[in-house]
Amino acid sequence: MIQDIDVAVVGGGPAGLTAATYLRRFLRSVVVIDGGRSRARYIPESHNCPGFPQGVSGTGLLRRMREQAEAFEVEITTGHVDTIVREGEGFVVTAAGRRWRARKVILATGLADRLPEVPWAEAAIACGALRLCAICDAxxxxxxxxxVYGPGAVIGGHAAFLRSYSARIALLPTDADLAHEAIAQAQALGATLLPPGGTLEFDGVHCHYRTPDGGVHRFDTVYPYLGYEGGPSLPTGLRLDSDDSGALEVDAHQQTRVPGLYAVGDVVSGLNQISVAVGHAAIAATHAHNALPFVPRAAAPG
Structure with missing residues (x-):
């Protein structure tokens, strides 16, 4: 069995749910295939998400956006996409033992943060001892x-950014590669460089960094910058253009080099923010709708 639909949306985070809501309000048939791993679920409480002056948790935001999509009868299927195959001018999408023949596909798969390899990472995120986005919550x-915890090649710039918010900034390099202009700049701004090769610990409230010589430094919060996983492993079976980090490249309509295949949100090169993802989704959904054949509405009875 294969189901014919206008658009398949891969990913049920803020970008995917926004795209699906737009498409249903355009009276298009759409399915959202959601693996349940949106990065937004990690947000304890966001205060820079438009429309929530008192803040909103990531899970709370996802719940509201899902309720909104379902109010317009968006079909949401739980599962991971196995394949996306080009068929004529459309696509065949396989996931969770089902198949859809979609005229358009919107990739909203997001990225997965690489967290410190410790069993307590999610507990530390939940209480703010670890934070994943300085733009969001510095x-x-x-x-x-x-x-700021991560490879020497990347932490200097993040430390310099955070120096605007606090006079107490420390760099915790995970390697000995410290000869970087950004690290020197952060130090010139007053950031402290601690010896590399230490151990990150968590006491249930705060993170501690134990240096190789046994010194212990306590922090109110730690920003790990260990990179992401996501874009390069997309199950498209199609060759897509990406930048050096693996983020997908798109045109002004969020369309990839493959006609009819769009990408929105964190999987696209740019600023990884909920508001940006929502904007991407609106652009892609509107372009996809306008590119599909219009179906004149029948006159209402009576």
Whole structure:
């Protein structure tokens, strides 16, 4: 059995749910295939998400957006996409033991943060001891003791950004590759460089960094910058253009090099923010709708 639909949306985070809501309001048939791993679920409480002056948790936001999509009869299927195969001018999408023949596909698969390889990472995120996005929540960490954890090649720039929010910034390099202009700049701004090769620990409230010589440094919050997983492993079976980090490249309509295949949200090169993902989704859904044949509405009875 194969189901014919207008658009298949791969991913049920803010981008995917926004795209699906738009498409249903355009009276298009759409399915969302959601693996349940949206990065938004990690947000304890966001205060920079438009429309929530008192803040909103990531799970709360996802619940509201899902309810909104379902109110317009969006079909949401739980599962992971196995294949996306080109068929004529459309696509055949296989997931969770089902198949859809879709005229258009919107990839909203997002990215997965590489977290420190410790059993307590998610517990530390939940209480704010670990934070994943300085653009999102550095304001909430103002004047705290903040550490930036990751390879020497990347942490310097993040530390310099955070120096605007606190005078107590430390760099925790995971390697000995410290000869970088960004690290020197962060140090010039007052950030402290601790010896590489230490151990990150968690006491249930705060993170601690134990240096190789046994010294222990406590922090109110730690930002790990260990990279992402996502874009390069997309199950499209199609060759897509991407940048050096693996983020997909799209045109002004969020369309990839494959006609009819769109990409939105964090999987696309750019600023990884909920508001940006929502904007991507609106652009892609509207372009996909306009590219599909229009079906004149029948006159209402009576």
């Amino acid at each position: 304001y909430e960490a103002s004047d705290q003791a903040i550490a």
